[in-house]
Amino acid sequence: MRPPSVDGLARTLSDTGLPHPLLVDVAREAIAAGDVDSARSRAEHVTRALLRPVVNATGVLLHTNLGRAPLAHSQPATYTNLELDLDAGRRGSRDAHAAGLLARAAGAEAALVVNNGAAAVLLVLAALARGRAVVVSRGELVEIGGGFRVPEVMAESGARLVEVGTTNRTRLDDYRSAVARDDPALVLKVHQSNYRIVGFTEAVDVAALAALGVPLVVDLGSGLLDSATPWLAAGPPAWLASEPAVRQTLAGGAGLVTFSGDKLLGGPQAGVVAGRADLVRACARHPLARALRPGGLVLAAMQETALAYLRRDGDAIPFWRMATAPVETLRARAIALGVGETVDTAAVAGAGSLPGLEIPSAGVAIEGDHTAALRAGDPPVIARVAEGRTVCDLRTVDPTDDTVLAKALLSCTT
Numbered sequence: 033m034r035p036p037s038v039d040g041l042a043r044t045l046s047d048t049g050l051p052h053p054l055l056v057d058v059a060r061e062a063i064a065a066g067d068v069d070s071a072r073s074r075a076e077h078v079t080r081a082l083l084r085p086v087v088n089a090t091g092v093l094l095h096t097n098l099g100r101a102p103l104a105h106s107q108p109a110t111y112t113n114l115e116l117d118l119d120a121g122r123r124g125s126r127d128a129h130a131a132g133l134l135a136r137a138a139g140a141e142a143a144l145v146v147n148n149g150a151a152a153v154l155l156v157l158a159a160l161a162r163g164r165a166v167v168v169s170r171g172e173l174v175e176i177g178g179g180f181r182v183p184e185v186m187a188e189s190g191a192r193l194v195e196v197g198t199t200n201r202t203r204l205d206d207y208r209s210a211v212a213r214d215d216p217a218l219v220l221k222v223h224q225s226n227y228r229i230v231g232f233t234e235a236v237d238v239a240a241l242a243a244l245g246v247p248l249v250v251d252l253g254s255g256l257l258d259s260a261t262p263w264l265a266a267g268p269p270a271w272l273a274s275e276p277a278v279r280q281t282l283a284g285g286a287g288l289v290t291f292s293g294d295k296l297l298g299g300p301q302a303g304v305v306a307g308r309a310d311l312v313r314a315c316a317r318h319p320l321a322r323a324l325r326p327g328g329l330v331l332a333a334m335q336e337t338a339l340a341y342l343r344r345d346g347d348a349i350p351f352w353r354m355a356t357a358p359v360e361t362l363r364a365r366a367i368a369l370g371v372g373e374t375v376d377t378a379a380v381a382g383a384g385s386l387p388g389l390e391i392p393s394a395g396v397a398i399e400g401d402h403t404a405a406l407r408a409g410d411p412p413v414i415a416r417v418a419e420g421r422t423v424c425d426l427r428t429v430d431p432t433d434d435t436v437l438a439k440a441l442l443s444c445t446t
């Protein structure tokens with residue numbers, strides 16, 4: 033039998049919906065491997081590698097592998113006033129929309145939105161401290177997941193790292209000596225997002241650092257906007273504990289704070305620089321700002337998030353809606369699924385935020401490890417295994433996905 037033509041084989045796969053050139057690649061690979069029958073599974077593999085919605089049943093609210101904060105945002109195919117001042121009819125600034133609203137919501141004089149939290153730190157250091165010293169406590173020379181290491185970012189920015197104190201204890205006098213000796217451009221405080229040092233420890237608070245007479249930058253990472261959580265009718269949930277917040281850090285005297293858009297802020301992947309207008313302006317004018325700027329899609333999503341905060345409407349922010357759903361509601365949903373055993377679970381914030389803190393939650397468990405089968409479903413369901421059982425936590429599942437989840441679990445048990 034003659035081998036099928038590449039083009040002919042590709043045409044038999046057209047029902048997969050993949051563009052013809054991709055199907056031709058798949059067909060060529062299958063023929064080259066001497067396994068024509070594998071063409072369909074190869075095409076399915078390509079489809080499964082596409083970016084697509086998944087059901088997050090892990091109980092990790094900000095799951096790094098699942099895009100951190102969930103967000104609904106759609107934009108019609110249209111032009112926007114991204115860089116047009118509609119009143120003046122002149123060139124405007126893309127920093128005039130979301131950034132200003134975020135600043136307003138956080139009690140900052142000004143703000144700037146960049147591509148992610150790492151970019152925010154890099155830009156601040158490059159714009160305000162290139163060629164000069166930056167003082168950091170040895171207890172805060174952290175690595176955040178994904179290769180973000182404070183000493184390396186510092187080196188990339190062209191600033192010189194001046195370490196003070198020890199791993200467990202850094203005192204105000206340590207900073208004072210460094211300020212007197214090294215004439216630093218900045219003092220940098222980095223939030224210990226993803227770890228805790230416990231026991232014989234000492235750190236200096238924001239107000240004391242701010243009084244040193246050098247601009248203080250606080251990399252908050254997680255981006256809790258206000259520790260009073262005015263967007264939540266019931267006030268701050270217990271699990272937020274003593275998480276530092278943007279508004280209070282600025283009120284304490286920080287010149288700038290930096291944080292991620294898609295952690296506790298619950299917005300799109302972005303980084304925010306907020307604080308003193310002169311410092312934000314210096315960052316916005318630096319050439320790196322152009323390389324790190326987000327596009328209109330991200331800025332529009334960020335604007336929606338900021339407006340929700342200003343309306344004090346936590347329910348409009350999916351992260352906060354999910355994080356604060358009453359556990360009784362989750363338990364009732366678990367029972368209504370009608371499959372598996374209803375179990376109490378512990379959800380977590382994730383993305384290195386609030387390490388060690390658990391949010392009481394509920395879900396269902398079925399016997400055995402079915403995570404691979406659930407992942408293979410459409411849509412894929414991401415669950416976890418505990419003590420030989422597959423556990424689905426409902427805190428991270430949108431209620432509109434409950435039917436899909438029930439069906440997926442049922443197909444595992446029958």
Ligand SMILES: *Cc1c(COP(=O)(O)O)cnc(C)c1O
Binds near residue numbers: 223251303
């Ligand atoms: C998460 C985090 C970052 C990096 O932010 P990305 O948005 O992931 O780039 C930087 N600093 C701290 C303290 C963080 O927690």
